[in-house]
Amino acid sequence: MSAAAGCGPTSAGKTSVMTSFHGYELLADYHTHTIHSHGTGTVAENARAAAAAGLSEVAVTDHGPALAAGMGLREPGAVEHVRRMVEQANLDQDQVRVLQGVEANVMDRGGALDLPDKVLRRMDIVLAGFHPASRGTVTGELRALWRSHVVPRLSWRLAARQRVENTKSLSECAYRHAVDILVHPGLRVAIDPLELARAAAKAGTALEINSAHGHLTPASARAAARTGCFFAINSDAHSPVKVGDLAAGARIASLARIAPERILNTGLAGRSGAVPLPGRHGRRTQRPS
Numbered sequence: 044m045s046a047a048a049g050c051g052p053t054s055a056g057k058t059s060v061m062t063s064f065h066g067y068e069l070l071a072d073y074h075t076h077t078i079h080s081h082g083t084g085t086v087a088e089n090a091r092a093a094a095a096a097g098l099s100e101v102a103v104t105d106h107g108p109a110l111a112a113g114m115g116l117r118e119p120g121a122v123e124h125v126r127r128m129v130e131q132a133n134l135d136q137d138q139v140r141v142l143q144g145v146e147a148n149v150m151d152r153g154g155a156l157d158l159p160d161k162v163l164r165r166m167d168i169v170l171a172g173f174h175p176a177s178r179g180t181v182t183g184e185l186r187a188l189w190r191s192h193v194v195p196r197l198s199w200r201l202a203a204r205q206r207v208e209n210t211k212s213l214s215e216c217a218y219r220h221a222v223d224i225l226v227h228p229g230l231r232v233a234i235d236p237l238e239l240a241r242a243a244a245k246a247g248t249a250l251e252i253n254s255a256h257g258h259l260t261p262a263s264a265r266a267a268a269r270t271g272c273f274f275a276i277n278s279d280a281h282s283p284v285k286v287g288d289l290a291a292g293a294r295i296a297s298l299a300r301i302a303p304e305r306i307l308n309t310g311l312a313g314r315s316g317a318v319p320l321p322g323r324h325g326r327r328t329q330r331p332s
């Protein structure tokens with residue numbers, strides 16, 4: 044891990060420490076989990092951890108309700124409860140701006156998500172991706188596992204067809220919903236990175252380089268970068284100690300030679316282009332600057 048601290052402005056205009064990973068100065072971690080799905084820390088603990096890591100923004104993005112084994116935001120009122128926790132965390136400290144988000148589950152070939160658009164529109168940031176077995180029922184989970192793990196091994200033709208379908212589902216999801224970042228593309232579910240990146244560039248959605256899972260891979264990220272799409276380097280932390288752990292993702296970005304201006308967390312993305320990410324649907328008014 045190569046991390047070094049320096050000084051820089053925050054989204055709130057204050058001076059804060061920023062952290063450099065493999066040559067990228069990263070101000071934010073847009074993918075962390077808390078006890079409200081299957082993380083181990085509270086919203087406040089993730090905020091403190093982000094401040095300690097030298098970040099100026101952190102998003103709390105617990106799983107959508109369809110995640111297997113009831114690990115998502117299932118309780119009635121859970122989204123509202125997290126919103127109150129986020130508001131409180133922002134009142135309690137001014138080092139880090141805490142964003143309320145969600146990691147929604149892509150549910151079908153049409154890119155449907157497991158939370159209604161009216162809920163998504165109230166989020167500061169929306170992440171979406173495949174989580175095999177996220178159907179909420181035993182039958183549905185078994186069917187999803189069959190399609191994502193068994194079918195691709197039966198023949199290369201089936202595997203190729205599945206890859207095309209998966210890519211279409213994620214692309215449709217980006218076109219149809221207010222999704223800021225498609226998470227860990229290629230993890231356990233095969234995709235075509237070039238096709239997906241073309242769709243993401245068109246939709247104004249970023250592709251994630253996930254530090255915990257190593258997806259996008261360096262080869263996929265390099266292919267995706269040819270399209271001019273945006274990227275986000277995130278920790279996918281499930282405990283506060285992992286919040287801001289962005290070195291592995293930054294290494295992938297560096298191997299793929301992605302320009303800092305294409306990475307949301309650098310605060311440089313969208314400055315010269317027309318894609319104001321994240322929050323392109325008006326949920327968010329400020330980017331790190």
Ligand SMILES: [Zn+2]
Nearest residue numbers: 146172174226
């Ligand atoms: Zn995930």
Ligand SMILES: [Zn+2]
Nearest residue numbers: 074076146279
């Ligand atoms: Zn996650």
